[in-house]
Amino acid sequence: MKHPVVIVCAGGGGVGKTTASAAFALALAKSGYRALIVSIDPARRLADAMGVELGTQARELSLDSDGGQLFGLMPDPEDALRTFVEFLFAEEPEALERLLDNRLYRVLEAAVPGIHEVATISLTWRAITEHEVDAVVIDTAPSRNAVDFITYPKRLAKLLGGRAVGWMAAIGKRTTVAPQEDKMGRVEQLLLRALGPVARDVAGLFAEMARVRKRFILLNEHTSDLLLRPETRYYPVASPTAAAKDDVDYLIKKLGKLDIAPRALILNSAFVQERDWVQVLEASAETTPAIDEVLSTLNDERSTRNRAASRITDAFSRRYPSLPQLRLPFIESVEPRSIVHALSQSFDIATLLER
Amino acid sequence: MGKTTVAAGLALAAAEAEGEAVYVEFGDGAGARRVLRDRPSGLEHVVLDPSRAVAKAAAPVFGSATLAKLALDNFAMRPLIRAAPAVRELGVLELARQVVAEHPGKRVVFDMPATGHSVAWLKVARQGRELTGRGPVHDLCAKLEAELISPRRASIVVVTLPERLVLWETLTLCETVEKEVGLSVDRLVVNRVPHAPPENALTDAVAMSKSEGAVGEAAQQLAELLSIRDAVRKQVMQALDETVHRYGEDKGGDSGLTLLPFASTDPTARTVAEWLRSAGAA
Numbered sequence: 123m124k125h126p127v128v129i130v131c132a133g134g135g136g137v138g139k140t141t142a143s144a145a146f147a148l149a150l151a152k153s154g155y156r157a158l159i160v161s162i163d164p165a166r167r168l169a170d171a172m173g174v175e176l177g178t179q180a181r182e183l184s185l186d187s188d189g190g191q192l193f194g195l196m197p198d199p200e201d202a203l204r205t206f207v208e209f210l211f212a213e214e215p216e217a218l219e220r221l222l223d224n225r226l227y228r229v230l231e232a233a234v235p236g237i238h239e240v241a242t243i244s245l246t247w248r249a250i251t252e253h254e255v256d257a258v259v260i261d262t263a264p265s266r267n268a269v270d271f272i273t274y275p276k277r278l279a280k281l282l283g284g285r286a287v288g289w290m291a292a293i294g295k296r297t298t299v300a301p302q303e304d305k306m307g308r309v310e311q312l313l314l315r316a317l318g319p320v321a322r323d324v325a326g327l328f329a330e331m332a333r334v335r336k337r338f339i340l341l342n343e344h345t346s347d348l349l350l351r352p353e354t355r356y357y358p359v360a361s362p363t364a365a366a367k368d369d370v371d372y373l374i375k376k377l378g379k380l381d382i383a384p385r386a387l388i389l390n391s392a393f394v395q396e397r398d399w400v401q402v403l404e405a406s407a408e409t410t411p412a413i414d415e416v417l418s419t420l421n422d423e424r425s426t427r428n429r430a431a432s433r434i435t436d437a438f439s440r441r442y443p444s445l446p447q448l449r450l451p452f453i454e455s456v457e458p459r460s461i462v463h464a465l466s467q468s469f470d471i472a473t474l475l476e477r
Numbered sequence: 478m479g480k481t482t483v484a485a486g487l488a489l490a491a492a493e494a495e496g497e498a499v500y501v502e503f504g505d506g507a508g509a510r511r512v513l514r515d516r517p518s519g520l521e522h523v524v525l526d527p528s529r530a531v532a533k534a535a536a537p538v539f540g541s542a543t544l545a546k547l548a549l550d551n552f553a554m555r556p557l558i559r560a561a562p563a564v565r566e567l568g569v570l571e572l573a574r575q576v577v578a579e580h581p582g583k584r585v586v587f588d589m590p591a592t593g594h595s596v597a598w599l600k601v602a603r604q605g606r607e608l609t610g611r612g613p614v615h616d617l618c619a620k621l622e623a624e625l626i627s628p629r630r631a632s633i634v635v636v637t638l639p640e641r642l643v644l645w646e647t648l649t650l651c652e653t654v655e656k657e658v659g660l661s662v663d664r665l666v667v668n669r670v671p672h673a674p675p676e677n678a679l680t681d682a683v684a685m686s687k688s689e690g691a692v693g694e695a696a697q698q699l700a701e702l703l704s705i706r707d708a709v710r711k712q713v714m715q716a717l718d719e720t721v722h723r724y725g726e727d728k729g730g731d732s733g734l735t736l737l738p739f740a741s742t743d744p745t746a747r748t749v750a751e752w753l754r755s756a757g758a759a
Binding site for chain 2: 134135136140141163167170171199225226229230232236237238240263264267274277278280281284285286289290308309312313315316317318319320323363364365368371372397398399400402403406408409410411412413415416417419420423430454455456458
């Protein structure tokens with residue numbers, strides 16, 4: 123399979139990451155790509171940003187213009203794991219039945235931390251192959267969780283590829299009869315005591331996992347490759363606040379430890395566009411006191427926002443002089459979808475993908 | 478969205494009102510460096526590193542620090558701990574519980590992770606307790622619920638922005654916290670709320686848009702912008718009203734809603750503490 127262009131947008135909470143990711147994906151589609159936008163974030167902003175229902179199966183979205191195609195995927199934390207294991211155990215129906223009956227699995231299905239992300243990225247891989255997409259934009263969870271997410275498939279592949287699965291499954295066999303601690307190693311005893319009655323479920327889950335181990339390892343290697351190969355393009359997203367800057371600094375530092383260099387920085391709400399009509403009204407003698415007050419507020423807001431954005435832009439330029447910045451305008455609209463469409467015009471795909 | 482500044486502001490206000498308080502953040506301590514530059518002597522700052530949480534929290538689960546080290550250094554346990562869901566979160570919560578236990582009688586303010594992850598963290602102790610039934614992991618989870626995530630011990634403050642996507646998600650978060658964690662949201666802080674325009678500005682702009690030429694066109698643009706802001710504001714206020722109605726009933730007249738103004742520069746924790754105090758929220 124030909125590798126798609128993979129774009130990962132990451133940044134702090136509330137910086138407009140989902141909106142920027144959706145605009146990026148839309149711009150790719152308008153440029154002729156078969157693009158897929160995926161939200162890893164357990165929050166549900168992507169569907170609102172795109173103005174459509176999205177779910178665990180990728181679906182095609184309307185572009186409202188010529189171009190390629192756009193698909194959206196936003197697995198629901200409540201059913202992402204079920205869909206994923208049904209895919210994983212497609213050739214092991216009896217093992218699947220046992221797995222679904224496992225108490226530990228049932229708890230995991232109720233959105234235990236980490237599970238949603240790993241299921242979603244695996245479902246992303248499936249959507250890429252099923253829909254033959256050639257560009258994927260991944261909208262991650264806020265920065266500090268995004269770094270965990272990037273390395274999770276690799277950690278999972280290491281766990282599944284190592285001796286731990288067999289070891290845990292063997293504990294399971296021993297717990298099906300009365301546990302004989304004298305025949306166990308010290309750590310096995312410690313683990314069984316720590317877990318209590320659930321040890322059997324843990325071991326049972328590993329025993330089922332052992333049946334699909336090769337498929338699961340392969341899938342995790344694919345997803346890990348998707349996120350960590352040198353061609354994968356990382357774009358930190360920030361808004362003009364000091365917190366967003368700190369989050370980007372944290373992210374870039376952590377990505378550096380993984381030998382990942384971001385391609386460009388996306389600065390959301392980086393400027394307020396010039397409004398010529400404000401000057402026309404200011405020069406007019408027809409305005410009322412209420413309009414004068416609004417015009418004054420608009421000017422204040424504009425200069426405040428632009429000053430804040432300049433401070434952040436300058437700070438990033440000093441700290442990361444070779445990192446290009448894509449500055450997105452501050453756009454106001456009742457419908458989030460209109461904001462996504464407006465922002466997509468700021469993404470010059472050819473230039474962005476050259477870097 | 479200002480979560481860190483609000484958390485630090487609450488801790489600062491508590492330290493000034495009660496003499497002592499603790500502000501806890503997870504990660505690298507960047508939050509306090511940014512917003513708590515003039516930390517008063519009564520405010521302690523604690524940084525919990527999630528990457529070291531399991532090793533530090535494992536001793537009571539395995540019986541001793543030595544046994545915990547033996548278990549965690551095992552060839553199979555190492556990758557298991559690194560990849561198993563919820564293990565690290567339980568470790569972090571145990572460290573959080575220890576901070577609370579070490580500071581009896583003091584207010585401890587935690588700057589939790591963003592949205593969905595906070596809920597997952599808060600749920601994990603109950604999930605662990607129900608799953609295990611008995612044993613040290615069960616006991617750990619039960620202790621976390623009783624001493625940390627219990628309505629008697631914890632108050633939830635949710636911070637959001639007056640923007641549709643963020644706000645809608647926040648309201649879902651409030652519902653989830655109530656239904657799945659069993660805690661009600663004590664306060665909803667809406668940050669960066671823009672000033673409302675004068676009441677008759679839109680009517681005046683619409684009237685002026687009937688003028689001919691450039692002035693009429695400019696007034697039309699202004700009317701459109703004011704209409705958008707008015708619609709967004711109504712959407713936001715309606716959603717907040719519903720939330721206040723739902724969560725504010727038992728607060729004895731306090732709506733549980735605090736609106737913080739849009740500021741020209743990033744506010745410090747001290748500024749936010751003053752805002753919260755004047756709004757009766759700290």
